[in-house]
Amino acid sequence: MRRHRTLAVLALLGPFCLLFAGCFLAPIGYALYQSLLKVERSGPLGLGSDRSVFAGAANYAAALRDDEFTGSVVRVLLFGVVQVPLMIVLAVVLALLLESASARWVPFFRSAFFLPHGVPGVIASILWGFLYVPGISPIVKLLDDLGLQVNFLSSGTVLWSIANIVTWQFAGYNMLIVIAQLKAVRLELYEAAKIDGANAWQLARYLKLPMARPAIVLTTVFSIIGTLQLFSEPLVLRPLTVAVNDTYTPNLNAYTQAFVNNNYNLAAAEAVLLALVACVLSFGFLRLVGRQEDE
Amino acid sequence: MAPAKLTRRTLLTGTAAAAGLALAGCSSSTDEAAAPPSRKPGEKITLAFWSWVPGIEKSVDLWNSKNPEVQVKLEKVIAGNKGAYPKMFAALKAGNPPDLGQVEYQQIPSFLLEEGLTDLTKLGINDHAGKFVDWQWQQGVFGDGVYAVPQASGPMGMYYREDRFKAWGVQPPTTWDEFETAARAIRKADPKSYICSFPPTSGGWFSAMSWQAGAKWFDVRGDDWVVNIDSEQTRQVATYWEKLIRADLVKPEPDQQSGWFAEVQAGTIGCWVAAQWGDAILAGNAANTSGKWRVAQMPQWDLAKPASSNWGGSSTAVLNGSKYPKEALEFALWLNTDPASVDLLIQGGYGWPAAKDAFSGSALDKPSPFFGNAKYNEVFAKSDQLIDKSWKWIPTISDTHRHLGDAITAAIAKKTSFADAIATVQQQTVADLTAKGLKVATA
Numbered sequence: 001m002r003r004h005r006t007l008a009v010l011a012l013l014g015p016f017c018l019l020f021a022g023c024f025l026a027p028i029g030y031a032l033y034q035s036l037l038k039v040e041r042s043g044p045l046g047l048g049s050d051r052s053v054f055a056g057a058a059n060y061a062a063a064l065r066d067d068e069f070t071g072s073v074v075r076v077l078l079f080g081v082v083q084v085p086l087m088i089v090l091a092v093v094l095a096l097l098l099e100s101a102s103a104r105w106v107p108f109f110r111s112a113f114f115l116p117h118g119v120p121g122v123i124a125s126i127l128w129g130f131l132y133v134p135g136i137s138p139i140v141k142l143l144d145d146l147g148l149q150v151n152f153l154s155s156g157t158v159l160w161s162i163a164n165i166v167t168w169q170f171a172g173y174n175m176l177i178v179i180a181q182l183k184a185v186r187l188e189l190y191e192a193a194k195i196d197g198a199n200a201w202q203l204a205r206y207l208k209l210p211m212a213r214p215a216i217v218l219t220t221v222f223s224i225i226g227t228l229q230l231f232s233e234p235l236v237l238r239p240l241t242v243a244v245n246d247t248y249t250p251n252l253n254a255y256t257q258a259f260v261n262n263n264y265n266l267a268a269a270e271a272v273l274l275a276l277v278a279c280v281l282s283f284g285f286l287r288l289v290g291r292q293e294d295e
Numbered sequence: 296m297a298p299a300k301l302t303r304r305t306l307l308t309g310t311a312a313a314a315g316l317a318l319a320g321c322s323s324s325t326d327e328a329a330a331p332p333s334r335k336p337g338e339k340i341t342l343a344f345w346s347w348v349p350g351i352e353k354s355v356d357l358w359n360s361k362n363p364e365v366q367v368k369l370e371k372v373i374a375g376n377k378g379a380y381p382k383m384f385a386a387l388k389a390g391n392p393p394d395l396g397q398v399e400y401q402q403i404p405s406f407l408l409e410e411g412l413t414d415l416t417k418l419g420i421n422d423h424a425g426k427f428v429d430w431q432w433q434q435g436v437f438g439d440g441v442y443a444v445p446q447a448s449g450p451m452g453m454y455y456r457e458d459r460f461k462a463w464g465v466q467p468p469t470t471w472d473e474f475e476t477a478a479r480a481i482r483k484a485d486p487k488s489y490i491c492s493f494p495p496t497s498g499g500w501f502s503a504m505s506w507q508a509g510a511k512w513f514d515v516r517g518d519d520w521v522v523n524i525d526s527e528q529t530r531q532v533a534t535y536w537e538k539l540i541r542a543d544l545v546k547p548e549p550d551q552q553s554g555w556f557a558e559v560q561a562g563t564i565g566c567w568v569a570a571q572w573g574d575a576i577l578a579g580n581a582a583n584t585s586g587k588w589r590v591a592q593m594p595q596w597d598l599a600k601p602a603s604s605n606w607g608g609s610s611t612a613v614l615n616g617s618k619y620p621k622e623a624l625e626f627a628l629w630l631n632t633d634p635a636s637v638d639l640l641i642q643g644g645y646g647w648p649a650a651k652d653a654f655s656g657s658a659l660d661k662p663s664p665f666f667g668n669a670k671y672n673e674v675f676a677k678s679d680q681l682i683d684k685s686w687k688w689i690p691t692i693s694d695t696h697r698h699l700g701d702a703i704t705a706a707i708a709k710k711t712s713f714a715d716a717i718a719t720v721q722q723q724t725v726a727d728l729t730a731k732g733l734k735v736a737t738a
Contacts, residue, residue, distance in 0.1 A: 039732060044438060044518050046690075046733040047407050062730065135557035155708055240552055242495045242704045246697050259381035260693045262409055263731075 028275075035059050035268035052265075059269035068247040069270055073277065075159065076249050080227035080281075083163040088220055090167065091174035092212065096204050098175075099182045110179070113172035121169065125236035128165045133240055153241035162233045170226070174219040181215035182208055217289050221282045228278045231255070250274045333621045334365070341366045342623050343393035345383065346611075347374040348446075350643015354636040358626060365622045367395075375399065376693060387411045387614065394617035395627060399609040400434040401499070401688040403443055406612065408690040408731065413613040414440040418624050426632045430684035431649040435610055437515065444627040447646030448608030449570025450678040451503055451593050454577060457667065458587045459488070459562050467566070467591055471535060474594045478544035481565055488563045493536055494550040495703045498696025499606055503570075504536075505529045506686055507604035508596055513687045516736060520689055520728055523738035525721035531596075533703075533713035540707060547707050556580045568593055570606035571675040575644045578665045586664060590671040592678060603681035608646065647675060691727040698723040 038055035042048045063069050094113055098106050116124065131137050132152035143150050152161045185208070193207050231251040238244045246260065247253040250270060258267035334340050344355065344367050355369045370393070372379040379397060386392040387409060398406055406412050420441050424432055427445045435443030455467050460477075463484040468474040478490040494500050505512065510528035514521040539545045548555060550567070558564045560581045567573060577588060593603055611627040613620050630636050632650045641648065641658045654660055659672040689695070702716035721737070728735045 041408075041732040045407075045515055045520060046731070047410075047437070050408075050410070050732075130553070133552070133554045135554040155704070239549060240554070242547070242549060242700065242707075245496070245701055245704075256693075256697075259384070260376050261691065261727075262384055262405065 031268045031271055034265055035272050037265050039265065055265065059266050060273065062266055063270045063273055069250065069253050072247055072250045072253050073274075076228055076230055079159055079163060079230070080224060082160075083166060084220060084223045084227060086163075087167045087171050087223060088174060088216060090171045091219065092178055092209075092216060094171065094175045095178035095182065095212070096208060099179060099208065100200055100204070102200070110176070114176050115172065116168050117170065117173040119169070121232040122236055124165055124169050125233045128161070128168075129237055129240050132161055132237075153237070153243060155243035158237065158241055158243045162230070162237065165233050166226075166230075170223065174223070177219050178212050178215045181212050185211045213289075217286070221285060224281050224285060225278050228274060228281070334619055337364070339364050339366070340619055340622065341368050342395060342617075342619060342626060344369050344395040344626075345372045345379060345393045346370075346395075346397035347372050347379055348397060348609075348640065348643065348645045350645070351630075351640065353639040353643065354630055357636060357639065358629060362626075365619075365626065367626055372397075375402075380405075383411070383614065384409060387616065390616060392614040392616045394614065394619060394623040396612055396614050397446075397609055398443060398612040399607065400431075400443075400445075400448070401692045403435060403610065403612070404437070404688050404690040405692065407437060407442060408733075411612075411615055412442040413615050413617065413620050414442060415444070415613060415620075415624055416441050418621055420444070420624060420628075423628055423632070426628075426651055427649050428651055428679065430605075430682055430686070431608065433684060434608070434688075435612075443610035443612040444624070444631055445610050445649035446608075446631045447640070447649055448679075449572050449606040450647050450675045450682060451507070451568065451570050451604045451606055452674050452678050453566055453568045453591045453593055454573060454588055455566035455591065456562055456584070456587050457589045459565050463488070463565070465565075467589070468594050469591070470598060471594045471596055475535075475539060475544065478539060479542075482544060485563075488565065489546045490544065490565045491567060492546045492548045492550055492555060492558070492564060493540060495547050495707055496549060496700030498692075498699045500550070500569075501532075501699055501703070502696075503604040503606040504532045504568075506683060507593060507602050508532050509602065509683065511683075511685060511687075513689045514685075514738075515687065519734045519736040521736050521738055522689070522721060522724050522728065524695070524724060525718045526738070529717050530714045533717050537706070537713035541710075551576060560584065562587075571647045571672070571678075572607065572644070574663075574665070574671070586667050588666050589669065590666060590674045592674060592681075601681055602683065603678040605682050605686070608649075610649075647679060689724070689728065690733070691724065691731060694727045695720065695724045 037052040230249040234248040246256040254267045254270040257263045431445035508528040613623045662668045706716040
């Protein structure tokens with residue numbers, strides 16, 4: 001019997017553990033290892049030979065000294081501070097509206113709000129790119145006709161144009177998670193609240209919002225991580241504007257170091273640093289909301 | 296962890312850089328390098344070739360029909376930094392690179408640094424030097440080694456809208472002074488139009504502008520890579536464009552993008568100083584303007600000393616690790632010099648031939664309806680003769696081009712001096728090379 005159980009445990013957990021080790025732990029370990037090495041060159045013009053030698057924290061120091069890298073981290077943090085709350089509030093409001101008693105055509109609107117998430121990020125960026133580029137964009141032209149000169153791709157605005165793409169893509173998705181949580185609330189609670197005379201606003205404020213809290217926390221953590229990993233949107237918009245370069249976000253920076261400059265060691269160090277920042281922010285946020293819950 | 300110091304002298308004895316590469320690649324590869332493996336007579340082999348050149352498959356098919364024993368398998372890859380190079384570098388690292396690859400001139404040093412290219416001198420490539428335009432041949436020469444078979448380049452000229460210049464009442468400029476005057480007259484005649492746009496993030500274009508002015512950004516001297524971006528000539532170019540931008544005489548915006556194409560189609564941009572391969576870009580994206588374009592030489596700094604420049608260009612290289620480098624070189628030479636192959640490549644639009652004397656009588660040497668039935672390529676044939684031959688690239692050129700784009704973009708936005716931006720790029724480039732573990736000198 002016991003033997004059978006061990007076998008069952010192995011059979012059920014085995015595939016997961018194998019994939020987890022092969023596709024998750026191993027690459028992380030390899031990145032950590034790579035981040036501690038550097039390439040040493042010799043011979044005329046440095047073309048003679050190269051070999052990898054232990055570098056200690058040299059790559060980390062180089063990454064932290066690099067204004068382009070630190071600048072890109074600060075940029076996505078600014079992005080996150082503005083975009084994440086905006087999007088989460090929007091998602092929650094949409095969810096509450098669709099879950100209110102007076103909502104009409106709920107399935108249609110729910111699908112409509114979720115639909116942008118079905119568009120792959122690259123396609124979404126190309127699509128919005130066309131709506132941003134002066135000379136092509138009907139929006140720019142319309143505003144121009146109204147006497148408003150806007151440039152969605154200038155150095156001051158492009159970050160928020162990217163925020164718009166991300167919000168468009170993910171607000172509906174986050175809304176769906178919040179709705180799923182609200183659906184899990186027992187109907188008796190709503191009935192009890194209604195019998196006690198709660199109106200729609202009070203229902204939302206004192207019942208639904210607290211009930212949806214776990215979903216809101218979850219979507220916020222996902223959004224923080226997603227923000228730090230911004231990649232395809234700036235990559236696609238890059239050729240359209242001088243305001244986005246190859247080191248615009250930390251991920252793009254690491255990609256450029258690895259695949260354009262062949263500097264795998266520095267790229268690995270940047271990736272590890274980025275993961276650390278994501279960890280600190282995610283767990284920091286979880287602790288913050290956890291503490292509030294205790295109080 | 297100090298490595299045993301190999302001095303240049305010890306390395307340069309024997310067969311020089313070639314031996315240096317082999318020596319450094321430790322014992323087993325030394326043997327391989329000494330006697331390159333080759334095909335047994337009658338043995339059938341297949342060479343892998345990664346390229347993105349449009350229409351190159353036709354040349355490959357022609358070769359395959361003539362060489363049943365040495366077949367070439369072409370794999371189309373995405374051009375440049377977006378696909379081909381990351382893929383080639385990864386394959387080199389993994390030890391299974393293709394036999395042949397498309398490598399742009401400006402990327403050859405980056406590949407050398409990763410030990411990615413085969414020195415072709417030991418396979419006898421020097422016997423074929425005379426078949427290629429000299430400056431393009433030089434792009435593959437480092438030390439005593441030759442690392443690439445030149446394929447095509449981008450001699451520069453000025454594409455301009457004859458009808459628009461007439462409507463504005465402005466003569467097409469022949470010097471940069473006239474260019475400025477014309478730019479001013481166009482703004483006055485038609486406030487919606489500009490003589491041209493200035494692409495702030497196009498490092499290749501700005502390099503070409505500096506190349507024409509006589510700058511020599513990079514060189515090699517002994518063991519050192521020489522960086523001389525911050526020179527009088529570069530500052531002259533930078534200051535000139537800064538003046539035009541400040542006076543709103545040119546429009547700073549990325550070229551070859553949808554917004555720019557819309558302006559080209561509308562005729563609110565009068566000209567484009569660009570490479571010969573720009574013809575297909577204009578014809579393909581602004582078909583409605585057919586017949587209205589003409590081509591002239593680039594505006595000159597000094598009419599007494601005419602100079603042109605080059606933008607882009609690439610080679611066929613034999614990658615390090617090919618089992619059949621001799622056959623790979625044979626194919627590369629045939630591909631880029633055989634008249635039938637070159638003709639097919641020209642039809643595909645591969646650029647300006649690196650093969651000597653390939654122009655006259657070829658498909659390029661014909662009147663074109665898009666350019667008002669002019670034999671416009673005669674301009675580029677002359678331009679090709681006016682290019683400074685000694686221009687070199689460095690292994691961190693992608694970085695330099697990015698720094699340049701960033702610095703100039705910032706200078707435009709903050710209204711700071713372009714000359715200072717150039718000085719910054721010089722410092723950053725020296726730092727990039729140093730960080731790669733290379734020795735750097737400044738001129």
